[in-house]
Amino acid sequence: MKVITAISNMQKQMLTDKAQCKSIGFVPTMGFLHDGHASLLRKARAENDLVVLSIFVNPLQFGPNEDLDAYPRDFDRDNQLAEQLGTDYIFAPSADEMYPGPPSVVVKTTARTEVLCGKSRPGHFDGVATVLTKLFNIVRPDRVYFGMKDAQQVAVVEGLLADFHFPIELVAGETVREPDGLAKSSRNVYLLPNERSEAAFIYKALRLAEQMAAAGEKSAAKIQAAVETVIRENTTGQIDYLEILTYPDLEQVGELKGKIIVAAAVRFQKARLIDNIILTIE
């Protein structure tokens, strides 16, 4: 496994590998890897000749009052895990390498971002789309891997790939969970002990939505109210949003129909957690 920090070296390496007809699977991350990332790396390993992991805590996707500096980091552990999983390259540029000065161009999202995290975190998805445009051109992968915990990110990336015609296949991996249902997340380390046990109720609440829908409930408002009640009564967190939308277009729905996302963000003292469930209504 090679660790590369310079953009020009990474791009040269990838162009050389492409010229030898190697297929490239790419897992972009902000590091502090957990089982969710590991499952994406395994999937990438199985489906490609070469696997590239990027580790870059992207300042552009953090708001001024967000946890950029506090975002957890452990490069040595990430390195070890990546190697165990058969990763070929880690691309780990510095912020100065990625943003050496004021940019001439950025990507601006114009759909799918007025709701959910896009609403609570203005500019977040512009930052995501900008850094991915850069990374896609540096790594030039055949397949890119994202976890469905960040379902809105997956929807935005789908739009980015389609609109800009990146010849890259998007592979969305299922959310990996703790035994009690909590979605794995790098930010889970910042939960206080009581918050950690409460946090399992986010997924329990989402499962209630699934059960209500399976039992024939079609009203988004009724399901939303029930889900909110479970979270409110069982956690000390603040609900940042709880929305029921079409997926992947993320449009409002009154009556459940087709592919639907039930998505929640809950703010605890030092961690804001997100989770979601996708329902397909006949």
Added chain:
Amino acid sequence: MKVITAISNMQKQMLTDKAQCKSIGFVPTMGFLHDGHASLLRKARAENDLVVLSIFVNPLQFGPNEDLDAYPRDFDRDNQLAEQLGTDYIFAPSADEMYPGPPSVVVKTTARTEVLCGKSRPGHFDGVATVLTKLFNIVRPDRVYFGMKDAQQVAVVEGLLADFHFPIELVAGETVREPDGLAKSSRNVYLLPNERSEAAFIYKALRLAEQMAAAGEKSAAKIQAAVETVIRENTTGQIDYLEILTYPDLEQVGELKGKIIVAAAVRFQKARLIDNIILTIE
């Protein structure tokens, strides 16, 4: 020569050619080709295994009161000229093919566009940067060719390639001129007969700037006044802008130093013409 209109076919063709290690030279245009385009196609022909010409009048780079519908078109003549010059592919998508619906993402320029055409044509360079991002991913060229008549466009493309790490070399071709000095432009056909002869004074005025600088004049204000006077006294056109800036960063200058652009836009009855001259001051 093949004419391709579908994005998916163009991209498939290019990926196939790239897999055979062919180098690709790309000349993006809005069609109605003139000698300026021809010189870029010749350059591309000399420097690459394959030459791709795109012809697409990009609605995104026209403002609401601009000449999108009136922009001159002659596909048959373009086709013939391209074939004579040894072009391998013409990519000529429809507007619906390039913009099938509301976009999810666009490129936004954040530098080099508050002056010159960027100031007179708000959103113009966002449209240019967006369509080029799309075209670069469809065509995946090794080299891309632009004419220096559109010097600000060259500066914006340089920023786009650098910031988004497109592994593409930018080749800027010298402005091709009529015998009297008028820069070749698709829009010249819209000049009235008297305007056509007056229009030569734009370049004469720019040459005066060059002569003044060569004679030791360092004051941007003095040169600007002299150039404006020549245009004003010899044409019926309205000066849209006349600016003296650093190149390619396009920043204001008081005293001439380093690489400098003197750029003008003049509005005639049915055509707005631009031209520029680059000076290198010791």
